[in-house]
Amino acid sequence: MRARESERPFPDPNPERSRPVVPPPEPTAGHWAGAPSACLADGKIHLAYRLRRPVGEGRGYAVVIARATDDGERFETLGTxxxxxxxxxxLERPALVRTEEGRWRLYVSCATPGTKHWRVEVLEADSPERLAGASADVVLPGSAGVGVKDPVILRHGGKWHLWASCHPLEEWDEADRMVTDYATSADGLDWTWHGTVLRGRPGLWDARGARVTTVVPHQGHIFAYYDGRASAAENYEERTGLALGTGIGGVLLAQGDAPIAESAHHGSGLRYLCAVPLPGGYGWRLYYEATRADGAHELRTEVHRGSRPRVR
Incomplete structure (x- = not known):
């Protein structure tokens, strides 16, 4: 099963046509702004993203909730x-979701102190401005043997769907390995796991792991964009690939033997791709985290205008 670029919901990401949205906290390696999650509500793009300092200086220290003041390049901060x-x-990649009842949820990836374990907690409020002050509850605890992080959440067909990065914890030095598991829920809080749908391929650029970052149902297919890396040395500098599925909860087939997008700078990192329909519905806006020439990571965006996205 292969998909030509003309059959995809939008063209492959190209950092040369992108624009910066949020700079890193400092212009040096280990400082990051990125891991975005975007959604469209009331005609405005809303965005959540992570800020990070180097190991030993705080790591992921904040998740910012923001709302676009234009069509998606400039934002006002609503809470942190x-x-x-x-x-x-x-803290790592969040997922920002508005429920059908008009409530807002922020799913946050949290590193358990003193371990390689990750879990996901959820904050809920009646507006995005109140999310930062909401109480947090563990919604994806993981287990003693598996860490869970970086959720991708989609409402489709009257059901909640989730793809999450899962890390085996049996060996301390191997905990960076990752696969993507799939789960469903009736309410977005109580999840049932259905197993692994995407994993790395031995000998290829994604051999060390594959982490789904956005899922787009399009013309009868499921297009899943994912982060991959070949080795532990490429941790934090993942590149973007594409996988294809025929059913929303089915196994995803990685496309091609090379990534579809990477940065031209140090480390080649282009990761955490997120896609959201443009206000008005004619085209897509992409957000992703990209490595700069100075080794820092920044949040960037690019837009692909065209016909109304056919998501069903």
């Missing part, structure tokens, strides 16, 4: 969730 209010050593 600092890691100090959660029992975590580091």
């Amino acid at each position: 969730v600092h890691k100090d209010r959660l029992d975590t050593e580091s």
